[in-house]
Amino acid sequence: MLSIFLKRILLAVPVLIAVASITFFLVRLAPGGPFDAEKAVSEQVMKNLNEVYNLNAPLSEQYFDYMSGILVGDFGPSFRFPGRSVTELIMTGLPVTFELAIYSMLIALFIGTLSGVTAALKRNTFLDYIPMSIAMIGICVPTFLLGPLLVLIFGINLELLPVSGWDQLPGDKILPSLTLGFAYAAYIARLSRGGMLEILNQDFIRTARAKGLTETMVVTKHAMQGGLIPVVSFLGPAVAGLLAGSFVVETIFQIPGLGRFYVEAAFNRDYTMILGTTIFFSFMIVVFNLFSDILALWLNPRSRDI
């Protein structure tokens, strides 16, 4: 197992370098620069601005400077926020997005496993379709529709929860986590349902039933452990995906997270910020994939082929 672990880490390095390089050139290809503004500036001023950020240097020189900076952990200054470094901005947004991702994941797990297991046990009946439908709300209703709808009901009409913010008013973490959680509940539901169905068909389950164990014992003690392995494999990429995909929820609920920073950087052509966050997300994806693969391996040594 250790050798697989090390091999994966080693392979991750060229991946990250490639991601950084491709992004570096990609962002500079997109028209519109970080300092283009409604009020046009003279060529002189533009030249001065570019000078400060070394944008007048030949591309290869900029590339080399940037890559050597990354190797020592220096992602450069943000173009959009003078005086702030990319690392600082990432560190500001990351804890928030991470927290949002965790709460969403918990809600997704709750809704997803509940629905998936119920559906597997009551296959092809209404108790299969209804729980799955609830779980699937998140992938059939866009988040930018679900979010405002929940806000309208719970925030405005019932006045139970705050309509925006994170960590500012009590209870303001509930609606965003719920909205984002729904988006992933469907995948968890599918995975747990599929996993449960597969396990439930196996011999040792028939044996357990034959032995006279109650259905509850069969399900909880024997089936769920094995049946939920696919869910565990999915957790890694899911959290990584949540980190990157939280943008819509962060915009609707005004959450100061990394997703929002990231998309705004793209629209503002904040080159260093785009690069920094991309590399960071890639790194997170690699780490989480590795983590959940190891977890899955540990739980079920049979799945070694990937």
Added chain:
Amino acid sequence: MSNSSSLWSDALSRLLKNKAAVGGAIILLILITLAILAPLIAPYPYAYQDLDLGASPPSSAHLLGTDVLGRDLLSRILYGARISLLVGFIATTVALFIGVSWGIIAGYFGGKVDSIMMRIVDVLYGLPFIIFIILLMVIFGRNLWLLFLAIGAIEWLTMARIVRAQVLTLKNQEFVLAAQAMGVSNFAMFKRHLLPNILGPIAVYATLTIPQVMLLESFLSFLGLGIQPPMSSWGTLIKDGVESMEEYSWLLIYPGLTFTITLFSLNFFGDGLRDALDPKTSD
């Protein structure tokens, strides 16, 4: 030879038992028909503005109401269906093509080829796709085909991974080893042995990718990167509807319901397909 014929008929009977999947399929057929017939059945051209009328609730002249520029909502939903479904199908087909070929080649040949190909997939996974799409939109101009390509170019990655995993499982099975021993060419191998057995998961995944693509398109519309006006997809209609959620609720309810029902249908059908084709989960 694999006894695929009885496999398929088994699958079909299992599928028919799944009421949700059948319901989904029927709804889909109706929607696709409506979308194809849109130019014939839509009461108004989708771009026609009646500025004096403005936003109005459903009436006899406009069955589902009008939007703030006085455009008929029913017509726009019908035409929007064409765009959304088109985006879904074509982008998925693009993803299918690239993903399946990639996955088969990587999985079958294994070794270095596999390693390099999958590392490329890993790299592409980490790219910021918003920049990627802005870039494409700008360099090649904004048009519908480009949008399909862009979205398809994102979705093929997961398709490749899944196909590769399938191929890896199949590769070591007896009938493949036997065919190799008999000296069957690689191409014939793909065509006659691997492809039929992969078809199932591919069909399932494709059916489940279409709603994902449609959701992605709506997300792009939310960011302002999707379909350009005056055309609109369900995604842009919903985005407009959300903004007038309280004042002109019909602008949200009808497109929202249509979109959601379509996606539910696609998902239930896809899930049903998967259930039907996967022997491990049959009772």
Added chain:
Amino acid sequence: MKYTFLALSLFLISCSPSSSPVDLSVESKVFHYGNGTEPQGLDPHIVTGVPEHHLLLALCEGLTSSNPRGGESLPGSASSWDISDDGKIYTFYLQEDGKWSNGDPVTADDYVWSWKRILTATLGSQYPDMLYYLVNAEEFHNGSIDDFSKVGVKAIDKDILQVTLKEPTPFFLGLLSHYSTWPVHKPTVLEHGSIDDRNGQWTRPGNFVCNGPFNLKTWELNKKIVVEKNPLYWDSNIVELNEIHFHPVSNEMTEERMFRAGQLHVTNTFPSNKCEPDIQEKNPSLQIHPYMGTYFYRFNTKNEVLKDVRVRKALAYSIDRKKIVESVTRCGQIPAYSFTPPGSNGFYPDTKIPYDIELAKSLLKEAGYESGENFPVLEILFNTSEGHRKVALAVQQMWQQNLGINVELVNQDWKVYLSREMIGDFQVSRAGWIGDYEDPNTFLDTLRPNRGNNKTGWNNFEFDNLLIKANATLDQAERYKILMDAERLLIDEMPIAPIYTYVRVYQLHDDVKGWYPNILSHHHPKYLRLERD
């Protein structure tokens, strides 16, 4: 499982907010400001946007202060001033008890050093041209001269500042209310960086020092910026607020909900879809005020068809402006028949742009495109925004129906749109211009030949001469006559087609007093009060 559910519902119920932030503010005097996008920074010589401006109005102050009720400038950090007879020399007498927030007195040297800073090329400021009216300022900025003492600003005494202009610039005092001319605290800047260090750390909470009614307390990125009352400010006894919380809310729907939930005293904007129903219901919080800005369509006069003035006029005459403001934008905008918004410091252009389809058609025919024949497909470029899209759709339909030409809409994201406009890669593009100070010059100047903001390719030297003459005229009435000629010439040549005059649409809570609508929408926090009737 059961217990989790119970706990969850109890949690939900117990967490319902009892008093809203706005309710609590009646006692605490904390103002909640909905401030749009997250400010880029706080350095007045570097930032360029409106959210930053709102913050700087609280934190710093310039020589003059714009009048919250509109019109003539008020004293700011200068208590009075003299202007020489030829209009070229201004002598400013600084406030006796003007202080920086750390106790240092505000001196004339501070201004000299600050203006040197913004004119230092390596700082990369985007607004140095605000000070180009000073003798030798432009030359210092572009490196023709090295010695800043040759530039027209001197400290005559500790608190007397003398400014020498190239021309008698009649709008100079108004210009000084723009934040790029405001001072910065030299020791603080130099302690955390050099004079031209763009990434200096002097603007961080704890380091920041300025001369305005409030001090920077905390800055949580993308969450909230808090400023608190500065007791050392020279006019601090009229300041009634204790704190201002600036909330960066970029989504207008979310902001509207926050206002309804009592989380904000004032919003940055208002969803246009709600204008009509809320106007009808007479929403008491809804404010609609004329704003010094014009929404217009830019023509690329280098384009093969748009280079003909008859074509441009035909296009301009076939836009039904009334219909656009009544049925498309619907938030109280005013149709525009001139480039400079009427009422800019008493300037009322008398130009007319008729909505005359027959006239437009005949002009088009004269130009050789009868009924739109042989007219190439025209593209309207605009940046992604609901509002721009709707106007473009309406104009597209008007041009297609009225003139029989084909029009395509090109929607690009903000930066792409800007860069395309800059390099002239467009035919018709949507544009807007907001005045920097209250004078027609801030508009007309932009369309002078070879100005960066011109972007139309229209280089008219008769127009240029009129403006040069106007800028050298001291008498307001005389000057306005010349500017009127310029405006008339502009509308006759139509390099741009004005569509409507902006309005500021936002919500303001009843508790807020001391908030006066003005055409520049400058709302000085020092005058604000929170009182509940």
